[in-house]
Amino acid sequence: MHITRKLVAALAVATALTLPAMAQSTITAPGQSTSGTYMDYMKTVYDRATFAELLQVPIATFDKEFELTPMAAESWSQSEDGLTWSFKLRDGLVWSDGEPLTAEDYVFALQRAATTGYDFAWYWDFAGGIKGWKEVTEGTADVSTLGLEAVDDLTIEVTTTAPKPYLPSVTSLWYPVPKHKVDELGDDWALNVDTIVSSGPFEIESWEKSNNSVVFTKSESYTGPWQAQVDRLEVDPSLGAPEVGLPAFLAGDADYSFLNTGQVPVAMAADPDGIRRNAVFATSYLSYDLESEPFNNVDVRRAFYHAVDRDELTSTVLRDIAIPAGSILPPGYPGYNPDVVGQATFDPEKAQQFMADAGYPNGEGFPEIEIWIREEGGYNGAIVPAMAQYLQAELGEHLGITVSIRQLPGADWMDGLRGAKNNIFIAPYEYDYLDPSNFYGIFYDGGRHNYHVDEYDALVAQADSESDWDTRYALYAQAEQVMIDQGLIVPLVHPITTAIISSELGGEATEPNSLGFTPLDRLGHYFFTHLTK
């Protein structure tokens, strides 16, 4: 053989041998919670294992512009009376063990959730409005009465108690459960890597339970939209704290890291091109016990509403980590209304007048109050305590009252809120699904706050089932007007998260959306499938 040909042949063999190794791309990402129980979103949401949802394919999900995109479903339609939705699944979807993925797996997921005690059960009652959900979860009706049916292998029918025009967006959190595995192993199928099966763009390779870190690999069997573009994805929740994540990122051990307040300027100086900001669909607000002194007086609540200088707050103590909130809805969220936002003005004179009207001129005679805040991690950890101290000073200065702060662990704080063990709280809330009913629902008829305000409840109930979107948004705006007029809450700030990403990362998911924000792993399915390295 000619020497050149030999060389070419040798090179070709060498290239063929090394290509697979070179093409192996691994992304190391921070996770959120260092403990997780089941690798099954439909078993537990609050205690789920790291990115359990990435293993399964939802009916639909959101892209970075928050456009709803069909995933397992090919299409959907609503009946004329608005009460029944029909979802048509894609043909050819399978579980990673080769079993076909069918409508039955989706229906079973919710039937099990309704009967076995699911920490996210409220969502399917209140967001999904599925017929019979409340009765079945309370044990007063049989699971067969649920408004869910697998008409055939590829068709799911959902019947709701009232028209739910936004039901398709609710299905972004509807993942299948492998019925064949549950029949064989019960819920324990989701406890060990050996028995976990997946239906989505990733499969599981390993799971270290001591810190809930998980290694995912690109699924070879997934045929639906949004296939993974990287071979391996290592998610380590111990990188979630910026204090650990950033040094690891700088040492080359992580591909991106979230930043705390002090780190933002350092990271900006080190690599301005790598900085990504995101407005989280979340709001921190003041809420009260409406039944007890002094907050059973609407004038007191109105005074608080006008006593907060949100612009100063977000340009000083919360600089780079929050923006002012004038509504419970964050900017960019469906139904966001600038007219509502415009009313949340800082007006100390008006606030003082309200206090005088309430019988507390210059704060005289006003009882000492204690704001209860929750121990927070993540973005709220930097925002809430600093904001509480700011409010303490502001309310003292403008209203002449004495405020103290008490920080409690999550369970104790929630216990205090639900049981009205205190009269004022700073409450943060992050959306669960992309519809105004999510945020307005937390104050609806007992919801999260034990609020029962008839006028508000009537408007929210009406808006919830209104199928004309303009009318719907108008009704929600009226509901928020009731909140403002009665001073039910004081919207304070919306959080901003900042991250630094490696220049080795590419793909659509690393580029900002049209609002200039990069949601990163807040949109897990979109992010991890539109990422390259």
Next chain:
Amino acid sequence: MLGYILRRLVSVAFTFIAVSLIIFLMMHAVPGGPFDANDMPVSEAVRAKLMAQLGLDQPLYVQYLKYMWGVLHFDFGVPYQSPGESVLQLLSRAWVPSLVLGGLGVLIGAPLGILLGMAAALNRNSWIDYLASAVATIGLTIPVFVTSMLLILVFAVWLKWLPASGWPNPERWILPIIAYAAIPVATYARYTRSAMLDTMSRPFVTVLRAKGLSERRIVFQHVLRNSAIPLVTVFLPMFIGTATGSIFVEAMFRVPGLGAYFVSSIETRDYPLEMALMLMITFMYCIAYLLSDIVYALINPRIRVGGAE
């Protein structure tokens, strides 16, 4: 001696029961339960089902007796945080990294501290003494998460000699072991220095010198042995404290160890794991102090355990 040990073991059993009762009552006296920290509260019906699954619907005394009956059979229940395994399996899995890193930290740190303390005592008021005091003060006063951060910054980010954090490969152990060793080095340096100075000022050392013994023999055979009591007192409790993991060191260096479970079991109201961890620690301390007492008698015949003589 044997009678003494038996009597001590009986008192360990009583301590154990008392601690278990106190912990159990305190755990349940804290408001909230395993499902109360969620952003949205679960409905009463759902909550009742979830609580029944964990057996939390039964009266407290039944829960306590059931748990303690299990403990007698080495069954500490199933951790709520990790339902796929028993508490014992969780402990045996998560303890390994803590034991390796914390254990090595103490085993390396303690001898280093003793050497440093000896050097300081033998060269009192010299630069060695001042250096040892400075090292000991720094080691004891700078919080371990600051030390850890500095170690990562210098050796991983700036010099790039070592990886910043992580677990499986041994080169990732070096920085956390140094972080763990800081406290034993500092503690031992201080204890050794003062114990040795105290011993060296005793008349018997003067007698030994007068007898013409070499300085080396005096130091290693007599002074060190007579100074060992405080070192023994400190060693076992320190070993337990360090080898059961530190939430800070483990979090900073991403070690999948036991440390974080001490906090997460309380935060998430993981009752079985919280009880098991507390009982384990109680048991280990009881045994450690018993062993320390026995070792006292062995190294210093003037101490008689049992108190009868």
